[in-house]
Amino acid sequence: MSKPTVLHIGKLIFRMVMLLAAAAAFAYCSVNPSFDPAPLLALVWAAFMAEMIRRLFPIRSESIGCQKQYAYAFRPCGTAAKPSLPHRRALAVALLWAAVNLLFGFAYFRGVLSADGLVLLSLFFAVCDMVCVLAFCPFQKLVMKNRCCITCRIYDWDYAMMFAPLAFLPSAAARSLFAMGLVLLVKWEISVYRHPERFSDVTNSALSCKNCTEKLCRHKKL
Numbered sequence: 001m002s003k004p005t006v007l008h009i010g011k012l013i014f015r016m017v018m019l020l021a022a023a024a025a026f027a028y029c030s031v032n033p034s035f036d037p038a039p040l041l042a043l044v045w046a047a048f049m050a051e052m053i054r055r056l057f058p059i060r061s062e063s064i065g066c067q068k069q070y071a072y073a074f075r076p077c078g079t080a081a082k083p084s085l086p087h088r089r090a091l092a093v094a095l096l097w098a099a100v101n102l103l104f105g106f107a108y109f110r111g112v113l114s115a116d117g118l119v120l121l122s123l124f125f126a127v128c129d130m131v132c133v134l135a136f137c138p139f140q141k142l143v144m145k146n147r148c149c150i151t152c153r154i155y156d157w158d159y160a161m162m163f164a165p166l167a168f169l170p171s172a173a174a175r176s177l178f179a180m181g182l183v184l185l186v187k188w189e190i191s192v193y194r195h196p197e198r199f200s201d202v203t204n205s206a207l208s209c210k211n212c213t214e215k216l217c218r219h220k221k222l
Helices: 003-031 038-055 087-109 115-134 138-144 155-162 164-168 172-194
Strands: none
Touching: 003 038, 003 115, 038 115, 038 155, 038 172, 087 115, 087 138, 087 155, 087 164, 115 138, 115 155, 115 164, 115 172, 155 164, 155 172, 164 172
16 A cells, blocks of 8 residues: 555544544533543644644645645646646535535524534544545545546645534634634645646646556545
8 A cells, every 4th residue: 555545544543533532522521511521622633733734834645636736746747738627616516515514504503513513523524534535535426527536626625624614613722723724725726826737637747647656546436
């Protein structure tokens, strides 16, 4: 297995552990009000914040899917043609995800969904994020129609998407996770705007099947 694949599997396991630990902590807190889940939540916050801060910089051990925004990952194909990127499909994903999360926000403010529920929802999305990379991605299959993860137009939207439910919570810690996710998203979009040639396998040979070293397609249900 490639290093990025091993990293993704490690993240999947770690995020599943965090989800189960948080669910158990909230369940125990409901029967034992004296129990304080704050230390566990602080650990979760620190783990994800560290991941996002790390993502701000070029990390060669990460998937080229997110690293293609940097100059070092660009290998010109020799064509001067401006690549056609699926901006409209990306916008469709943004609108769809915004609508879904507005429903969660409405449920929260109506008292149907608790603060604990929103936290667990975000952790569930974090697990799903790795499932999308390793097994099956509905956004890829149904909306974006990209060949694989390394050519994904919205690869670095992941943290903003998974932490969107936390935007509704009156907590600086929760909102800071969503805010940092937005920072990564904006940074990504600026790179897409300034260097579109880095994001297409038509102009960047590093994204071609021939030069791919990750081979995620071997275990994805494409």
